[in-house]
Amino acid sequence: MDKFFNPSSVVVIGSSNSPFNLGATISNILHYLGYKGELYVVNSKGEDVHGSRGFKSVLDIPGEVDLAIILTPARVAPAVVRECGMKGIRHLVIETAEFSEAGEEGKRLQEEISACAREFGIRFLGPNCLGTLNAHNKFCCFFGIIPGMYDEVFDRPGAISYVIQSGGVGALIIDSFRKDITNVNKMVSIGNKEDVDEADLIDYFNGDNTEVICLYLENVKNGRKLLETAKRIRKPVLVYKVGRTGEGSKAAMSHTAGMANNDVIFESACSQAGIVRLKSISELYTLPKMFTGMPLMKGKRVAVFTNSGAFGGITADLIVESGLEMASFSEETKERLRATAKLFNVSNPVDLGPTLGKQTFIDIWDAILSSDRVDGLLAVPNVWQKVVVEAICELEDICRKYDKPAAIYIPNAIERILAIRTEFNLPIFESPEEATRALTVSHQHYRSLGKKVGEALPV
């Protein structure tokens, strides 16, 4: 599977100098990214493209080829796949569309490709996909990428790997990470997933440097395979699935040729396999950061801290509604809290009045997280003064000290949140709902892990 992300030599079949040629955008982006391996192109004239040597057929290429990227019209794709097989290429990315998502003829072509691939022992992505992106080694075979568009992913690679069934969703994820503290590790678009599917990729991401695995799925073809694979995985697996309703399923079908799935069965499979189901597209890029720096939440008891009174009540509601519990402090904890500063409330939610001391925040958070009646912290500090941000910068250390997570939300306009998050590299969520959800999901994953290792984990 690694050849899809780290090929030593690549051919782009269907890359030419014609105007609007999509294959040429791939040659171009690979050049731009400084791809170090051999890069060939194949087109009807056998012409060079963007400095890559051109051939009329893969069979004419002198050296070995690890990966072929195919962007020819659908009708010639079966012949191209056969030539790749004869050339000894064992990994293909078939980006061409107009296969099973487009009707009977496309379906027949897709089956033909599949049969041919089996004959040669070829593994392939697609058809009707974008292929792969590997931020760490600056490899990308997505078509249509303009040089510069995704610089930030490649300059600041992250820990989250994605399997997506839509380029549009991939672009939204990459765009959104510009203002976040984590980023994409690898991303793969599987399109109609005739061969390689989400389960194969989860398996692969389980063995590489990925920390969180996220999936955007429009359908599941082999539910049992996904279930059995996910059961073995220890890394968090987060899934947003379209087609929860009949109408959604129908719409997805015209996009990536899925089948109507029974969502109740999928839900139950996720629950068995410890897969976290996401509730919105944005959770695909906002929630993973809860797993990259913070300890897991081992119980349900949440302490709330705020210096903006209303958010105590707001988050208490959200915590209870999401199935977590408001922690009940011991007298000892309350006594420690009283000693820190003038607090409006020393019971949970802790409500701090105006203070200028960074250490006050730290003392309060230490008192809360050290309590054996608390499993995690929902922190809602209004950052009206710089000392508050400076205090938040030390919160992760306190969390690690007590092996408990904090989810942070600052009750400020979104552009302020984005600015502070990126400037200070803090895992700040964008709403109280999102922060509460992050704690919920952290705990859900912790419980799944417990089931997977077959014993109760320490609480």
Added chain:
Amino acid sequence: MDKFFNPSSVVVIGSSNSPFNLGATISNILHYLGYKGELYVVNSKGEDVHGSRGFKSVLDIPGEVDLAIILTPARVAPAVVRECGMKGIRHLVIETAEFSEAGEEGKRLQEEISACAREFGIRFLGPNCLGTLNAHNKFCCFFGIIPGMYDEVFDRPGAISYVIQSGGVGALIIDSFRKDITNVNKMVSIGNKEDVDEADLIDYFNGDNTEVICLYLENVKNGRKLLETAKRIRKPVLVYKVGRTGEGSKAAMSHTAGMANNDVIFESACSQAGIVRLKSISELYTLPKMFTGMPLMKGKRVAVFTNSGAFGGITADLIVESGLEMASFSEETKERLRATAKLFNVSNPVDLGPTLGKQTFIDIWDAILSSDRVDGLLAVPNVWQKVVVEAICELEDICRKYDKPAAIYIPNAIERILAIRTEFNLPIFESPEEATRALTVSHQHYRSLGKKVGEALPV
């Protein structure tokens, strides 16, 4: 009630030149905003503050006073209220805290104030509140506002009026409107609402230039009054209420001294009175724009448009899950759609391939909105080219032509959404969930209106 928002003369009682004096921040912000009326201060030394003439007692002020703003310690507040009564002042904003939210003694003081006010026929806001902000005439008696902080509200007043029980939530709303197309008209913080409450203010906002009334409530003291008032109102009333759970209610109690409310009863009252209950704090500032420019949604049938395939399925799920329906197009509509451009899908959701023509978008939206099988549009255009934004700029006109709304979401990172929204003054929502919700809420309000006028409105 208008005197709270448009007073001809004001006294700030408890405004002095002492360091950290909160009353002085009010004198200061009123000067900064260029308050045109008479502005006096009262303090123990009788000293002038920020150029406003100072007295030792309101009784010494030579002229009439419309509104007194009180920031003295709680224990002297009853005597101050009495003096105001004797002076003939009939409108007070009691911003001082430490009343019923702080225990028995505070509760007694609050009752004393209340009795005294009744004796003189005084109406008052608070105690434990911020008072009022009127963006249109640049009046603001919130304490703690630094000059410049809220310039955008006063420079670009809007159509949404707020009743809030928390200054923190008010600040979040004002901050968030910096990057939106609508803005605050009036905002009033009611704190412990011993006298003037949310119902009084809804009534007042029903008669002024407000277009949408939004409430953030931590408790409801007089449910029947709220219900009866809301029933009379034709403007949309949107409410976020804390205390939906026992824990949330308990937390709110320490903030603004409410009582535990039964949320089931509140829910049923809202439904009877046509009040829209909001699901998140952010809906307080994101949803109102659906009511300021777009026609109401008269039925449940939604058409989806996208040029980014995945979002067809994503939104179809959301529409069905929110209780709306995916519209089913007639053959005639499909024929019109086919004539516009190469579409990946002419059934609902409409999926447009790459196109460079602004007119294509307009033709498609016209075909959709003119259909008598469609009640509203959920538009998810990826704005990868400037022509798309230019097309969106004409969408509101098409909506008005057919008297049907569109909710717009662009599948881009949030900072891009904010930038396009403000630059082109477009009602763009921040997520597909929010856009779907906007249509739902629009239809909910339309149905409530129908019940209120006692007959079915045209569908």
